[in-house]
Amino acid sequence: MPAPLFIGSEIYRRSSYGGRHPLAIPRVSTVIDLTRALGWLPAAQYRTSPRARPAALTAFHTPDYVAALVRAEAEGAVDEATRDRHALGTFSNPVFPEIFRRPATGAGGVMLAAELVRHGGIVHVPGGGTHHALPDRANGFCYINDPVLCLLRLRALGMRRIAYVDVDAHHCDGVEAAFGGAGDVLMLSVHEERRWPFTGALSDDAGGNAFNLPVPRGFGDAGMAAVRERLILPALEAFEPEAIVLQSGADGVTEDPLSRLEMSNGAHAAMALALAGMAPRLIVLGGGGYNPWSVARCWTRLWGALNGHPMPDRLPPEAEAVLEALEWRGRAGGRAPPAAWRTTLADPPRPGLDPAALTGRIAALRARLPGLAERMAALAGAPRMAPPLPAMDADR
Numbered sequence: 001m002p003a004p005l006f007i008g009s010e011i012y013r014r015s016s017y018g019g020r021h022p023l024a025i026p027r028v029s030t031v032i033d034l035t036r037a038l039g040w041l042p043a044a045q046y047r048t049s050p051r052a053r054p055a056a057l058t059a060f061h062t063p064d065y066v067a068a069l070v071r072a073e074a075e076g077a078v079d080e081a082t083r084d085r086h087a088l089g090t091f092s093n094p095v096f097p098e099i100f101r102r103p104a105t106g107a108g109g110v111m112l113a114a115e116l117v118r119h120g121g122i123v124h125v126p127g128g129g130t131h132h133a134l135p136d137r138a139n140g141f142c143y144i145n146d147p148v149l150c151l152l153r154l155r156a157l158g159m160r161r162i163a164y165v166d167v168d169a170h171h172c173d174g175v176e177a178a179f180g181g182a183g184d185v186l187m188l189s190v191h192e193e194r195r196w197p198f199t200g201a202l203s204d205d206a207g208g209n210a211f212n213l214p215v216p217r218g219f220g221d222a223g224m225a226a227v228r229e230r231l232i233l234p235a236l237e238a239f240e241p242e243a244i245v246l247q248s249g250a251d252g253v254t255e256d257p258l259s260r261l262e263m264s265n266g267a268h269a270a271m272a273l274a275l276a277g278m279a280p281r282l283i284v285l286g287g288g289g290y291n292p293w294s295v296a297r298c299w300t301r302l303w304g305a306l307n308g309h310p311m312p313d314r315l316p317p318e319a320e321a322v323l324e325a326l327e328w329r330g331r332a333g334g335r336a337p338p339a340a341w342r343t344t345l346a347d348p349p350r351p352g353l354d355p356a357a358l359t360g361r362i363a364a365l366r367a368r369l370p371g372l373a374e375r376m377a378a379l380a381g382a383p384r385m386a387p388p389l390p391a392m393d394a395d396r
């Protein structure tokens with residue numbers, strides 16, 4: 001298999017959601033700097049994300065909504081009607097200077113990733129993973145649903161069995177809305193129970209092709225390992241996907257301010273490594289993650305694991321300097337970040353709750369595994385949406 005590829009963009013360095021928004025922090029730019037400081041991102045493995053054209057985004061989004069994003073960027077504001085209809089200009093989904101270009105770059109990145117894995121391989125797109133966006137509205141900090149566009153592109157490239165695995169702390173409501181009932185896309189989501197968007201109940205199968213596992217606070221690494229070994233890998237074995245898309249939101253780690261899953265960043269790396277062995281094509285996206293240190297360390301560790309790099313006990317000085325330079329204004333954790341956030345990459349294991357507490361819910365989902373491939377094949381196989389247009393602009 002060829003060396004994994006990393007798709008990034010400098011747009012993430014200069015753009016921010018602004019103010020007190022959880023995404024006022026740098027994320028992708030820190031991952032790029034940290035992986036480079038470690039010597040883990042040679043030019044041969046880096047690709048600059050193209051920006052998707054508005055027309056390409058209408059493979060999932062409405063033309064009116066895409067036009068509203070373009071207009072919001074040009075005008076720097078939205079009127080009341082636009083705010084009400086498209087949920088733009090709210091606290092969650094603020095108008096910011098790159099409100100169109102930044103999500104369109106995320107979309108271009110994942111669509112390029114789909115093309116790059118066409119003949120096999122692994123691609124990491126940490127700027128992707130905005131899994132909440134809906135066809136006609138922004139939702140949960142997400143403007144364009146790049147995971148949906150990635151899956152559509154894989155479908156348009158001829159993949160007939162695609163698996164989507166989502167380990168973000170929040171349920172992937174936008175992706176489920178797009179692909180519920182589609183026999184060619186198997187969706188597996190692990191997310192914190194009783195947390196926004198409050199969808200993705202254990203009993204919600206989206207018409208047969210979704211496995212939703214809400215998990216309790218304090219879940220931890222042992223919980224995720226049990227879910228991986230007893231549910232996710234067996235489901236993939238049954239479905240035999242041609243491609244896997246992993247949304248690896250980093251908000252399930254202990255340091256994250258928006259959830260309580262209490263995992264270490266080893267849980268994310270272990271999941272990505274396990275999935276790499278389950279299909280000839282793997283695309284790893286980012287997602288949530290709201291502590292600038294923990295997000296950068298999580299996705300850098302994941303990239304290092306995919307490349308087989310040994311984890312350093314202590315970071316070299318150039319890498320420490322990247323983490324030392326981070327700020328987290330207005331946050332208690334930002335005033336005196338613990339030394340481990342600045343000097344290490346790999347968290348020690350955080351076992352969390354006894355996986356026995358998950359036995360019942362895992363069993364409920366495992367009961368659906370026998371005959372899964374046949375039932376998926378019997379679902380309406382025809383794509384519910386038009387294939388995306390092959391249209392991308394170069395980054396500029």
Ligand SMILES: [Zn+2]
Pocket residue numbers: 168169170249251287288289
């Ligand atoms: Zn999340």
